[in-house]
Amino acid sequence: MPAITESHVIDSVADALQFISCYHPRDFIRAMAAAWAREQSPAARNAMAQILVNSRMAALGHRPICQDTGVANISVRIGVGARIDWHRPLQEIVDDAVRRAYRSDTNPLRASVVADPFGRRHNTGDNAPAMLHVEMVAGDRIDIDVSAKGGGSENKTKFAVLNPSASVSDWVVGTVEAMGAGWCPPGILGIGIGGSVDKAMVMAKQALNEPIDATALRDRGPATREEELRLEIMDRINALGIGAQGLGGITTVLDVKVRSFPTHAASLPVALVPNCAATRHVHFVLDGSGPATLEPPDLSDWPELDFRDAWKDARHVDLDHLTREEIASWQPGDSLLLSGRLLTGRDAAHRRIEQLLAEGRPLPVSFRDRAIYYVGPVDPVGDEVVGPAGPTTSTRMDRYSDMMIEGLGVSVMIGKAERGPETIATIARNGAAYLIAVGGAAYLVSQAIRAARVLAFEDLGMEAIHEFVVRDMPVTVAVDARGGSVHVRGPRQWRMPA
Known part of the structure; x- marks a missing residue:
């Protein structure tokens, strides 16, 4: 049997990270x-x-499904x-693959990993290091799961040690x-039960890479306690009415995955890891014959639909001439198509604004109205x-609301x-x-952006303040001027x- 080399691992993992940035798994699409x-x-x-x-x-465009192209989980x-x-060390080998994938000239992926997590939090610039988990198992090959985990769903991870009863x-x-x-439903839930704190977390995250088979499971009937629990939890969560994007609906989870392991008699560790509507992962095997070959979904896997039908009665909003009176006329759930200029800003930009105000220094941008x-x-490519x-x-921006609004x-x-x-x-x-x-509709949203320029804090990279010029950007009113919330x-x- 030929040997499995560094280049087999690097080429395969780098290709996989590029692959999953653009392609949902076929079972997820269906x-x-x-x-x-x-x-x-x-x-x-809608x-x-x-x-x-x-x-x-x-x-089709070979561009990322979501702007948060995720931390590499290998x-x-x-x-x-x-x-x-x-x-x-395998960590060094895998990190080389991550750097290659995220620095691609033809499809650059957003670098989101920051070093020194409790200090300066400066961006590593290449999304390395990867989050690597390694096991020794039976057999003579190497099985690898590659997934990209965005911050919105990762931040909703929960863990508890329950009473055994x-x-x-x-x-x-x-x-x-x-x-x-915030975890962008509908998606998948991974649940790890038993083991220890670390074992439960690993099981929950690895379970997210399993095929979606809830419908098949329901049709044949559960054969184990884990399968019974999967269906019970799925039905109870969907009955909550949370729905896609929290807007209210009958589907919040597409599947629930459960793994279990023996545990201490006094403990019942439970880990919960959600995966969002940008679920991205792929599995491959290395046997020494060369890098993995990955098969993309077929176009027939997607339904023929046009979301624009749902927006034909949406209100057109001119951001450059928007008044408080017009804002006051909006209702929760209203569909709007935005055109004109808007600013961008997220965590790092808000922190920088807060610092400048505390120091009595002028802001580089006016936010009034x-x-x-x-x-x-x-980052853009081509045209x-x-x-x-x-x-x-x-x-995450709630702590800055008084500063920004009032x-x-x-x-x-x-x-x-x-x-x-x-x-x-x-x-x-x-x-x-x-x-x-x-x-989970980042590429679609970007088609409404007709011009973009950095106005301030360029050193923050993707977190800099930009000015976008948009045309018919689809949005929904979530909180209206009276505090009503969809x-x-x-x-x-x-x-x-x-």
Whole structure:
């Protein structure tokens, strides 16, 4: 048997990271299409349509599905009989693959990894290092799972050590209900039960790489306690009415994956890891014959649909002449098509603004009566003015709401997921509004951006303040000028009786 070399690993992992940036797994496309077909909530159905259209566009254009091209998660299972011909630590080898993939000239991916996590948090610039997990297993080959995990879903990871007599289902359902929409449903839940803290977390994350088979499982019936638990949790979560993007609907999870392991008699560790609507992973095997070959989905896997039908009655909004009176006329759930100039800014930019104000220094940009979009775009290629540019989770910006809305006069914010009660109160007090774009539709959103330039904080890279010129950018009113929230009304409407 020929040896498995460094180049086999580097070429395969780098190709896999590029591959998953553009292609949803085939089973995910089919599961999302089936969920879209049976969805009864117009808002959730529209959101799913955008996700599916974006997915097909990304595949055809070979550009990232989501602007958050994720941290590289690499799970390697090395057969004890495998012939290995490398002389460096596997971490170094895999990191070389990550650098190659994320620095690609033809499809650059957004570097999101920061060093010194509790200090300066400067960006490594190449998305290395990878999050690597290695196991020794039976056999004579190497199995590798490559996934890209975005911050929105990763940040919603939960862990608890329950009493051994507690209900895992109750804990998971209660936890998901409290998580909000920041993890970009509909997606997948990975659950690890037993083992230890670290074992449960690894099981939960690795379970996300398993094929989506909830429908087949339901058809044949569960054969194990894990399978019974999968269906129970899935049904209970979907009955919550959270729906796509938290807008209210009948599908919040497409599948629930459960792995278990023996544990201490006094403990019941449970880890919960969600995967968003930009679920991205691929599995391959190395046997010494060369790098892996990856097979993309077929165009027939996507349904034929046009999300624009749902926007034919949307209100057109001119951002350059927007008044507080017009903002006051918006209602939660209204569909808007934005045109004109808007600013961008997210975590690092908001921190920089806060620092400048604390030091009494002037700001480089006026925010008075402007719209700000929470986004960290991918670098453009070819004739693009900007790469994929979907929204980031808005709740991270809640701590800056008083500063931005009351202090600096921002009138409209655009992001994804819900806002906290204090931010909603600030919005209502100032007659502002909060709008959402669909998380997981970054390439689709970028098509509405006709011009882009950096206005301030260029050293922050993708977190710099840009000015975008947009035409017919699709958004939904999430919080209106009176504090009404679609993330409260939607799930309440679609929740099933207990």
